[in-house]
Amino acid sequence: MSPTENPVTSAEAPARPRRRLRSRRPLITAAALAVVVAAALAVTVATRDDPGPAARGAAASGPVAGGTLRFAVAGTQVTLDPAVAATAVTGLIDRNIFDSLVAQTAPDRFEPWLASKWTVSEDGRTYTFTLREGVTFHDGTPLTAEAVKATLDHVVDPKTKSAYAASLIAPYEKATVLGDLEVEVRLKRPFTPFLQALSVPYLGIQSPAALAKPAGQYVPVGTGPFAYVSWEKDRRVTLKRNPAYSSPPAGAAHRGPAHLDGLVFEFVSEDATRYGALTSGQVDGIAGVPPVNAKALQSLPGFTLTAQETPGLNYNLYFNQTRGPLRDVRVRRALSASVNVPQLIQNIYFGHYKAARNPLSATTAAYDASAEQALASYDLDEAERLLDEAGWNETGPDGYRVKDGKTLTLTWPYWAEGNKEQRDVLAEGIQAQAKLAGIKIERPTVDTGTFVEKHLIGGGYDLVDVSFARPTPDVLRFAFASGNTYAKAGGNVALVDSEEIDRWVEEAAATSDPETARRDYANVQREVLEQAYVLPLYTPVQLTGFSTAVRDVAFDAQTYPVFHGAWLKRA
Amino acid sequence: MARRAARRIGLILFVLWGAATLAFAGLRLVPGDPARIIAGGVQASASPAVLDAIRAEYGLDRPWPVQYLIFMGRLLRADLGASYQLNRPVAEVIGEQLGATLALAAGAVAGGLALAVALAVLTAGRPRARALARALEFCAISTPAFWTGILLLAVFSFHLHWFPVLGEGGVRALVLPWLTLTLSIAGVLAQVTREGMERALDQPFTLTARSRGAGENRVRLRHALRHAALPLLTLSGWVLGELLGGVVVVEAVFARQGLGQVIVTAVAGRDFPVVTGVVVLAALTFALISAALDVLYRAVDPRLRRAAT
Numbered sequence: 001m002s003p004t005e006n007p008v009t010s011a012e013a014p015a016r017p018r019r020r021l022r023s024r025r026p027l028i029t030a031a032a033l034a035v036v037v038a039a040a041l042a043v044t045v046a047t048r049d050d051p052g053p054a055a056r057g058a059a060a061s062g063p064v065a066g067g068t069l070r071f072a073v074a075g076t077q078v079t080l081d082p083a084v085a086a087t088a089v090t091g092l093i094d095r096n097i098f099d100s101l102v103a104q105t106a107p108d109r110f111e112p113w114l115a116s117k118w119t120v121s122e123d124g125r126t127y128t129f130t131l132r133e134g135v136t137f138h139d140g141t142p143l144t145a146e147a148v149k150a151t152l153d154h155v156v157d158p159k160t161k162s163a164y165a166a167s168l169i170a171p172y173e174k175a176t177v178l179g180d181l182e183v184e185v186r187l188k189r190p191f192t193p194f195l196q197a198l199s200v201p202y203l204g205i206q207s208p209a210a211l212a213k214p215a216g217q218y219v220p221v222g223t224g225p226f227a228y229v230s231w232e233k234d235r236r237v238t239l240k241r242n243p244a245y246s247s248p249p250a251g252a253a254h255r256g257p258a259h260l261d262g263l264v265f266e267f268v269s270e271d272a273t274r275y276g277a278l279t280s281g282q283v284d285g286i287a288g289v290p291p292v293n294a295k296a297l298q299s300l301p302g303f304t305l306t307a308q309e310t311p312g313l314n315y316n317l318y319f320n321q322t323r324g325p326l327r328d329v330r331v332r333r334a335l336s337a338s339v340n341v342p343q344l345i346q347n348i349y350f351g352h353y354k355a356a357r358n359p360l361s362a363t364t365a366a367y368d369a370s371a372e373q374a375l376a377s378y379d380l381d382e383a384e385r386l387l388d389e390a391g392w393n394e395t396g397p398d399g400y401r402v403k404d405g406k407t408l409t410l411t412w413p414y415w416a417e418g419n420k421e422q423r424d425v426l427a428e429g430i431q432a433q434a435k436l437a438g439i440k441i442e443r444p445t446v447d448t449g450t451f452v453e454k455h456l457i458g459g460g461y462d463l464v465d466v467s468f469a470r471p472t473p474d475v476l477r478f479a480f481a482s483g484n485t486y487a488k489a490g491g492n493v494a495l496v497d498s499e500e501i502d503r504w505v506e507e508a509a510a511t512s513d514p515e516t517a518r519r520d521y522a523n524v525q526r527e528v529l530e531q532a533y534v535l536p537l538y539t540p541v542q543l544t545g546f547s548t549a550v551r552d553v554a555f556d557a558q559t560y561p562v563f564h565g566a567w568l569k570r571a
Numbered sequence: 572m573a574r575r576a577a578r579r580i581g582l583i584l585f586v587l588w589g590a591a592t593l594a595f596a597g598l599r600l601v602p603g604d605p606a607r608i609i610a611g612g613v614q615a616s617a618s619p620a621v622l623d624a625i626r627a628e629y630g631l632d633r634p635w636p637v638q639y640l641i642f643m644g645r646l647l648r649a650d651l652g653a654s655y656q657l658n659r660p661v662a663e664v665i666g667e668q669l670g671a672t673l674a675l676a677a678g679a680v681a682g683g684l685a686l687a688v689a690l691a692v693l694t695a696g697r698p699r700a701r702a703l704a705r706a707l708e709f710c711a712i713s714t715p716a717f718w719t720g721i722l723l724l725a726v727f728s729f730h731l732h733w734f735p736v737l738g739e740g741g742v743r744a745l746v747l748p749w750l751t752l753t754l755s756i757a758g759v760l761a762q763v764t765r766e767g768m769e770r771a772l773d774q775p776f777t778l779t780a781r782s783r784g785a786g787e788n789r790v791r792l793r794h795a796l797r798h799a800a801l802p803l804l805t806l807s808g809w810v811l812g813e814l815l816g817g818v819v820v821v822e823a824v825f826a827r828q829g830l831g832q833v834i835v836t837a838v839a840g841r842d843f844p845v846v847t848g849v850v851v852l853a854a855l856t857f858a859l860i861s862a863a864l865d866v867l868y869r870a871v872d873p874r875l876r877r878a879a880t
Contacts, residue, residue, distance in 0.1 A: 078836065167618065214658075233668070267826060418613060451613065
């Protein structure tokens with residue numbers, strides 16, 4: 001609010017004497033100034049002295065039925081069909097509408113949900129599910145084997161244009177109805193992560209009657225604790241309690257229908273607005289508390305902040321090992337050793353995010369803490385030594401290392417649209433530290449199309465950063481198997497091409513022996529750090545804020561809030 | 572008269588054709604495979620089979636000229652097609668969101684005009700009041716709508732609880748968005764209007780009016796303002812452009828639904844039919860407004876009427 005200097009100095013008034021008004025002018029000026037100052041003051045205190053219900057520490061009493069919980073989410077969505085959508089917000093909303101066949105209750109534990117039991121054949125290719133009895137969809141259709149088949153067929157149908165769900169069950173071949181409540185799923189190859197895939201909302205079981213309607217008239221109809229009421233585009237999705245709900249997952253603290261009468265998801269994409277809506281009591285909770293506000297919210301009476309570390313792949317920097325200087329493992333390890341990741345993370349995120357030392361998040365099954373011994377962690381002398389050894393032993397006039405007349409330059413495209421959590425600032429820190437070792441990192445800004453075509457598919461990059469949340473160690477196959485390059489809808493952006501890694505991840509995905517899988521995944525974690533295909537940066541954290549009136553919200557394996565057992569404590 | 576009307580209509584059609592063609596070309600010149608973007612963007616993990624299905628369904632696998640002819644053929648039949656992302660007719664998508672945006676834009680224009688005229692009438696030719704008004708106007712012009720919106724929200728919604736940011740809509744939820752857009756429009760309009768008025772106040776006819784005994788208010792409102800109205804009308808085109816941009820920002824800051832959000836989502840997701848639909852609608856609005864202005868010019872300035880006949 002400072003560009004006032006122009007108008008004040010440009011008082012080149014043509015001294016036209018006019019009567020009236022003169023005596024009142026100082027008053028007007030003073031009043032105007034007062035308004036501006038008052039507004040500025042109000043803003044600075046706005047976030048501090050909200051009265052709030054101050055209900056923290058109130059006597060514990062049982063859940064109260066009724067009320068509508070309003071939850072603000074970031075981002076927008078183009079469909080509510082979980083089989084189609086790839087957006088996280090759709091998964092978050094749909095989790096309350098749809099139940100899944102199985103529930104993930106721990107990093108490597110799956111328990112009954114809509115399927116009361118299941119068996120896996122010897123060859124690992126046939127899963128037979130027995131469904132829970134007496135469950136009905138919101139539209140009255142009973143849950144049968146037919147519904148499971150319809151859901152899975154709908155997901156893999158190319159006409160559905162699934163952006164995410166279909167990739168989770170890529171080995172799916174067909175489903176066969178064996179009886180009213182018995183369905184057999186046949187896979188093209190053994191695939192252990194199948195159960196985990198089935199547990200996510202994107203593969204929630206849908207009413208076959210609803211799926212039979214044309215795509216334009218799609219409405220989400222599941223068996224979940226809340227039923228769909230309306231979707232006002234870019235504004236809100238309204239759900240109401242499903243009074244007949246009887247199918248919570250194994251281990252749920254609350255068994256019957258939801259306590260809440262209604263659940264409203266408000267789309268508020270602007271961080272400051274969403275945060276303000278929570279602190280001013282206009283919503284009861286928000287997803288994605290901006291990290292800069294996290295501390296303030298924690299100390300604000302009447303509000304709680306929960307932090308959930310996301311499972312899956314950390315926010316990592318991948319080194320394209322097929323191109324330029326990074327073909328040499330010594331250069332990759334040197335780059336890795338030139339960056340003091342813990343210091344950068346501490347300085348930028350003030351302890352809200354943890355620095356990572358493994359490509360996998362610690363909350364993922366088969367996470368192997370000992371793998372970090374293979375990481376080329378911060379050691380500038382070692383970085384210098386490795387670069388010398390690799391032949392980059394001359395130094396150019398600008399301080400960067402030179403070999404055969406070429407400067408040690410790496411390209412790290414900056415896709416601004418995907419920037420979040422101050423990742424651009426972190427990148428600047430990495431740039432600055434790599435420079436100390438004589439490595440030049442360039443960050444051309446690119447639009448989405450160029451990023452995808454030229455860089456991700458065309459391979460025109462040396463470094464690329466990405467995180468990928470999914471609670472299964474199978475993400476290692478997604479990220480490092482040679483067949484899973486981005487062009488083939490995978491996440492192998494380091495373009496790793498290692499027979500050993502391929503064998504490990506394939507075996508781990510196919511084996512029914514947990515010990516073998518664990519060993520294989522541990523090997524992968526060690527190997528990718530040893531080879532410095534990846535530099536782990538930090539574990540993303542879901543920061544969720546609630547008013548203290550909101551009680552008993554749980555979080556599922558994917559860190560989505562679960563509102564089934566939630567209730568509102570009236571002030 | 573009839574000839575002029577025919578020319579007008581011809582011109583409007585030409586503008587529409589130009590806008591639609593530019594939208595078509597622009598969307599195809601943007602780098603990147605549209606099928607992949609439609610399938611969910613960078614994070615999407617759609618299989619090649621799905622991408623092929625998308626290309627075939629929307630004819631993206633055909634040569635450009637063929638795509639263009641099909642596109643134009645549809646447009647001639649006033650068929651905007653169906654949204655790729657929403658699986659619904661474009662007309663329906665736009666129609667559903669148009670009301671919210673119209674309410675926002677209409678209020679902002681009315682507010683901006685009223686504020687600008689009031690400021691100009693009160694401060695024209697009064698050096699100190701003018702200096703203060705100009706300072707505030709420059710503030711309003713140079714503050715991005717995004718920032719104005721956040722400030723207004725922080726004070727009047729989050730702190731004072733006077734206006735909701737969410738809620739059932741209605742007029743109360745519209746006040747702050749209106750104010751945000753009003754301020755950015757009024758800043759420029761007030762300056763132009765005041766300049767026009769000061770020029771008019773310096774004209775001999777003002778002296779004549781005064782010498783006939785006209786009071787200050789009468790001179791300003793009846794004589795000077797009318798002269799200042801011409802440049803004000805000319806700026807309406809600019810106002811429309813400002814609104815189009817402002818609506819996108821304001822809708823995001825205030826978590827409102829509307830065309831701004833529709834177009835942002837559609838451009839990001841390469842939803843060609845929706846983007847084209849909004850562009851054609853904007854071009855049509857623009858053409859209609861400039862046609863209406865032509866008529867208004869004549870109403871305001873009798874000289875134009877005489878020159879035309």
